[in-house]
Amino acid sequence: MKGYSANGVLKAVVKGRGGVSVSHSKNTENCKIVRMPVPEKVVLPMQQHIGAPCEPVVKVGDEVKVGQLIGDTDKFVSAPIYASVSGKVTAIGDVKLANGSMSKAVTIESDGEMTMCEGIEPPKVENAADLIKAVRASGLVGLGGAGFPAHVKLGLMPNENIDTLIINAAECEPYITVDYRECMENSANVIKGVATLKKYLGFKRAVIAVEDNKPQAIELLNKQIKELAGGDPDISIMALVSKYPQGAEKVMIQSVTGRKVPPGKLPSDVGCVLMNVASVAFIQRYLETGKPLISRSVTVDGSAIHTPKNVRVPIGTSLSDIIDFCGGFKAEPFKIISGGPMMGAAVVGTDIPLLKQNNAILAFAEGTFKVKPERDCIRCGRCAQVCPMSLMPTLIVRHTKAKDVAKLNDAGTMVCMECGSCSYVCPAGLPLVQHMRLAKSVIREAGAKK
Amino acid sequence: MSVNKKLTVSASPHVRSPHTVTGIMLDVIIALIPSLIAAVVIFGYRVLMVTLVCVGSAVLAEYLSRKVMKRHQTISDLSAVVTGLLLAFNLPVSIPLWIAALGSIIAIVVVKQMFGGIGQNFVNPALAARIILLMSFPSAMANWATDSKFITTTATPLASITRPTEIITSFVGETEELPSLLDMFLGLHGGCFGEVCSLALIAGGIYLVVRKVISPAIPLAYIGTVAVLMLIAGIGDFEFVAYQLLGGGLLLGAIFMATDYTTCPVSFKGKIIFGIGCGIITTVIRLFGSLPEGVSFSIILMNLLVPHIEKLTTAKPFGTPKVDKKAEKAAKKAEKEAAKV
Ligand code: SF4
Ligand code: SF4
Numbered sequence: 001m002k003g004y005s006a007n008g009v010l011k012a013v014v015k016g017r018g019g020v021s022v023s024h025s026k027n028t029e030n031c032k033i034v035r036m037p038v039p040e041k042v043v044l045p046m047q048q049h050i051g052a053p054c055e056p057v058v059k060v061g062d063e064v065k066v067g068q069l070i071g072d073t074d075k076f077v078s079a080p081i082y083a084s085v086s087g088k089v090t091a092i093g094d095v096k097l098a099n100g101s102m103s104k105a106v107t108i109e110s111d112g113e114m115t116m117c118e119g120i121e122p123p124k125v126e127n128a129a130d131l132i133k134a135v136r137a138s139g140l141v142g143l144g145g146a147g148f149p150a151h152v153k154l155g156l157m158p159n160e161n162i163d164t165l166i167i168n169a170a171e172c173e174p175y176i177t178v179d180y181r182e183c184m185e186n187s188a189n190v191i192k193g194v195a196t197l198k199k200y201l202g203f204k205r206a207v208i209a210v211e212d213n214k215p216q217a218i219e220l221l222n223k224q225i226k227e228l229a230g231g232d233p234d235i236s237i238m239a240l241v242s243k244y245p246q247g248a249e250k251v252m253i254q255s256v257t258g259r260k261v262p263p264g265k266l267p268s269d270v271g272c273v274l275m276n277v278a279s280v281a282f283i284q285r286y287l288e289t290g291k292p293l294i295s296r297s298v299t300v301d302g303s304a305i306h307t308p309k310n311v312r313v314p315i316g317t318s319l320s321d322i323i324d325f326c327g328g329f330k331a332e333p334f335k336i337i338s339g340g341p342m343m344g345a346a347v348v349g350t351d352i353p354l355l356k357q358n359n360a361i362l363a364f365a366e367g368t369f370k371v372k373p374e375r376d377c378i379r380c381g382r383c384a385q386v387c388p389m390s391l392m393p394t395l396i397v398r399h400t401k402a403k404d405v406a407k408l409n410d411a412g413t414m415v416c417m418e419c420g421s422c423s424y425v426c427p428a429g430l431p432l433v434q435h436m437r438l439a440k441s442v443i444r445e446a447g448a449k450k
Numbered sequence: 451m452s453v454n455k456k457l458t459v460s461a462s463p464h465v466r467s468p469h470t471v472t473g474i475m476l477d478v479i480i481a482l483i484p485s486l487i488a489a490v491v492i493f494g495y496r497v498l499m500v501t502l503v504c505v506g507s508a509v510l511a512e513y514l515s516r517k518v519m520k521r522h523q524t525i526s527d528l529s530a531v532v533t534g535l536l537l538a539f540n541l542p543v544s545i546p547l548w549i550a551a552l553g554s555i556i557a558i559v560v561v562k563q564m565f566g567g568i569g570q571n572f573v574n575p576a577l578a579a580r581i582i583l584l585m586s587f588p589s590a591m592a593n594w595a596t597d598s599k600f601i602t603t604t605a606t607p608l609a610s611i612t613r614p615t616e617i618i619t620s621f622v623g624e625t626e627e628l629p630s631l632l633d634m635f636l637g638l639h640g641g642c643f644g645e646v647c648s649l650a651l652i653a654g655g656i657y658l659v660v661r662k663v664i665s666p667a668i669p670l671a672y673i674g675t676v677a678v679l680m681l682i683a684g685i686g687d688f689e690f691v692a693y694q695l696l697g698g699g700l701l702l703g704a705i706f707m708a709t710d711y712t713t714c715p716v717s718f719k720g721k722i723i724f725g726i727g728c729g730i731i732t733t734v735i736r737l738f739g740s741l742p743e744g745v746s747f748s749i750i751l752m753n754l755l756v757p758h759i760e761k762l763t764t765a766k767p768f769g770t771p772k773v774d775k776k777a778e779k780a781a782k783k784a785e786k787e788a789a790k791v
Contacts, residue, residue: 022465174465250768260769336457341464348459369464375471375527377569381716382469389768392716412767420463427469434461 539644675729
């Protein structure tokens with residue numbers, strides 16, 4: 001069959017345009033995920049996902065147990081929030097999140113016992129509707145960073161226009177290795193999860209896409225398919241070229257299927273659903289145990305971190321507790337990033353809670369990243385060359401200055417996924433991603449005025 | 451240790467590639483050095499004098515004009531050095547030094563800084579300055595006199611080979627003998643001192659392509675177009691084509707001037723169109739124009755067309771459905787007709 005290599009690992013259908021090669025810095029790739037001790041308190045924001053915020057269903061003073069429902073809403077695009085430790089609710093109020101926005105949050109002081117909530121049992125799943133309901137109840141959001149409620153995507157199924165389930169295990173951001181560890185340590189859950197989703201939701205095929213700089217994960221998953229999925233020929237591993245941003249939704253869909261998601265459309269419009277690999281493994285665990293999303297793995301790394309690690313952390317633990325578990329800082333932190341260095345957000349302090357979708361905490365000492373002097377654009381065209389979305393950032397900067405909304409739209413401003421490739425490569429050190437955000441806000445404002 | 455100082459909060463991405471404007475310009479300078487060495491060997495030390503005057507006055511002019519205009523200083527990006535070098539390479543070795551300095555000042559002040567500095571000028575500064583010098587000081591700019599021991603003929607050989615073979619042979623009796631093709635390749639012939647040594651220019655070009663400073667699209671499209679058209683004009687005479695490619699400023703222009711970021715299209719398609727355009731104009735000027743040399747003019751002319759080429763070749767955003775032009779036209783027609791009725 002076309003595209004198959006000797007051991008059945010698929011090769012990318014299309015090598016997409018653009019992208020940059022960033023240093024991988026996967027320092028923690030061999031660090032097994034370790035559990036951290038129970039923190040003294042957790043702060044659970046009601047907005048840990050894209051969509052409607054939850055409302056707390058507990059009061060200050062309530063005793064709660066691990067896995068107990070803390071916040072929920074009847075809105076469809078949202079995901080319930082569960083207690084990640086057992087203890088007492090001590091506060092409900094607004095807190096600042098990593099991205100600077102405010103959210104209502106429930107603070108639980110832990111009793112250190114981690115007593116499980118009674119009545120946690122595996123959900124009964126017999127058909128697609130059951131499965132989607134279960135996924136919503138699990139509180140799962142995309143664990144890869146986007147934080148989109150998983151049941152919304154899966155809720156599109158069964159659907160005869162959607163044929164492909166893509167499991168995103170590219171992990172193209174430097175430093176982050178939690179998805180890789182998930183593949184290495186929980187390969188059985190990954191494969192079983194894929195098989196479950198495929199069976200109940202009626203995907204014709206499922207492709208687990210991994211960057212080719214992770215040969216061990218590719219080999220292991222490939223072996224597990226044969227053993228655990230009965231060698232289902234429609235579940236396969238695909239090795240993608242290691243280049244940033246291979247894991248971006250549209251880029252990955254093109255690499256795996258050759259299909260291009262048109263501007264303003266969704267993956268489902270080209271027959272695909274994308275799931276992060278850790279999310280899939282979580283679904284399988286949830287179906288087997290009924291334990292909702294109360295902890296996640298996160299990579300802690302960077303030049304200011306004493307002992308970089310992959311840590312399993314109760315959701316809502318403060319960044320400072322997590323960093324302390326990794327030996328604290330070995331150098332004065334200059335910049336702390338929630339997420340990867342290409343798309344992650346720099347945070348103002350470490351007194352913020354870890355959310356469901358945070359996959360890394362990176363702390364860097366001053367001078368780790370060279371700062372380029374900002375100069376005038378020399379029109380070298382590198383930004384346009386690397387843009388995976390075929391945009392011309394310089395053109396968009398010009399239209400933004402002129403506030404020309406029609407031209408901004410034509411130039412595809414809204415297609416920009418803020419991957420950062422253009423800023424990364426610009427020899428003049430221009431903050432092009434910021435310009436792209438500004439351009440988008442110009443369009444949004446114009447839309448709001450209408 | 452804990453978080454004492456304020457953390458730096460800046461927009462993503464937090465990592466940046468090691469490429470800088472200064473680094474790129476340095477690469478261009480490195481790529482020009484073989485040609486400079488070749489020129490010194492062939493024409494003697496006056497080459498260095500002219501080059502130093504051009505580079506020095508370019509940098510000074512940039513410094514002063516930024517100062518007068520109260521803009522931030524840009525000399526550290528080394529682009530003025532590159533402009534000075536390129537202008538020098540386009541001058542005969544006998545050029546009076548004050549004319550060389552004047553050329554640099556025109557390039558930097560009039561062509562580059564008055565339009566807003568790096569990235570803003572719409573024609574190549576060094577070439578524009580060269581053309582202004584050509585028109586203002588025609589005899590000084592065409593004085594090929596040299597005391598070089600390598601060169602027997604003083605005229606730039608292109609003057610004698612602008613017509614197809616039969617015509618050349620009829621000239622050979624009157625003019626001095628043409629240099630051999632090997633001499634042409636090594637640079638042992640008359641001309642502007644930076645353009646003669648094809649070997650050094652090609653080496654510099656390969657360096658720039660390997661370092662990914664330039665894409666080979668423009669040089670290849672440009673030189674390829676000249677080769678094909680000259681082959682047709684020369685009725686299949688490959689020797690004639692070889693003289694055309696190695697002579698005059700074609701290689702210097704195609705590798706170092708036409709690829710100037712600011713004044714060439716960004717997209718691959720645009721670059722190919724640009725290169726082909728330069729090739730066609732160069733050929734036409736060389737064959738039919740009154741000037742023996744057309745490289746500077748053709749690049750400048752194409753520079754002026756760049757905004758239009760860009761408009762035609764800008765890529766559509768990812769996933770934009772292909773418009774079926776025929777269907778679109780038909781739809782418009784139908785609309786019009788519907789409007790009429
Ligand atoms: S990469 Fe930077 S210098 Fe080059 S064209 Fe883009 S904005 Fe200008
Ligand atoms: S313009 Fe947007 S999509 Fe393109 S490289 Fe820049 S950030 Fe990425």
